[in-house]
Amino acid sequence: MAAEEDADPIGTPVRLGYAVAALVIGGAWAFGWDVPLWQHALRLLVIVLVLPPIVHLARRRLRRPVTAYPPMRHLVVAKVLLVAGAVGLELLLNRWTWWAPFITAAALAATVAVGGPPWHRKLRQRAASVPRANPSGRN
Numbered sequence: 001m002a003a004e005e006d007a008d009p010i011g012t013p014v015r016l017g018y019a020v021a022a023l024v025i026g027g028a029w030a031f032g033w034d035v036p037l038w039q040h041a042l043r044l045l046v047i048v049l050v051l052p053p054i055v056h057l058a059r060r061r062l063r064r065p066v067t068a069y070p071p072m073r074h075l076v077v078a079k080v081l082l083v084a085g086a087v088g089l090e091l092l093l094n095r096w097t098w099w100a101p102f103i104t105a106a107a108l109a110a111t112v113a114v115g116g117p118p119w120h121r122k123l124r125q126r127a128a129s130v131p132r133a134n135p136s137g138r139n
Contacts, residue, residue, distance in 0.1 A: 018116035026109030029086065033101035040101070041087050044108075048079040074123055082111065 028047055032040050052075075086104050093100035 014120055015117050018120070019113050021116065022109040022111075022113035025112055026105040029108055030102055030105035037087060037090060040090070041083050044083050044086065045080070048082070049076065078119070082108070085111075 025044065025047065028044055029040060032043060086108050089107060090100045090104040093103055097103070
């Protein structure tokens with residue numbers, strides 16, 4: 001077990017972060033079960049697009065270690081696709097059950113909790129392998 005943990009560059013803090021994010025995202029979707037679908041989508045987009053940069057800035061101010069992050073466009077596209085998938089799933093499920101918002105919330109939570117850490121690892125490795133330009137313009 002220890003060998004597996006050593007081989008995993010992500011570790012428990014990132015997994016825990018994705019688990020918390022999954023609960024927040026799923027909870028936000030389930031909480032709005034009685035509002036129109038466009039409000040679901042808008043609320044979730046605000047949560048997933050605005051909150052992470054605020055947390056990132058807070059970590060910098062607290063002088064916590066900040067590692068290489070993937071390009072912002074990858075994160076934004078992934079989050080918009082996540083919300084679009086949730087909207088599509090709820091529209092599809094609304095035909096058969098009134099539990100559609102709760103099923104969608106569970107699917108969102110599971111997707112983020114299970115798919116987040118491997119995706120994070122892949123994008124983080126890709127971001128770390130790309131040479132960064134010197135911001136001062138000097139070599």
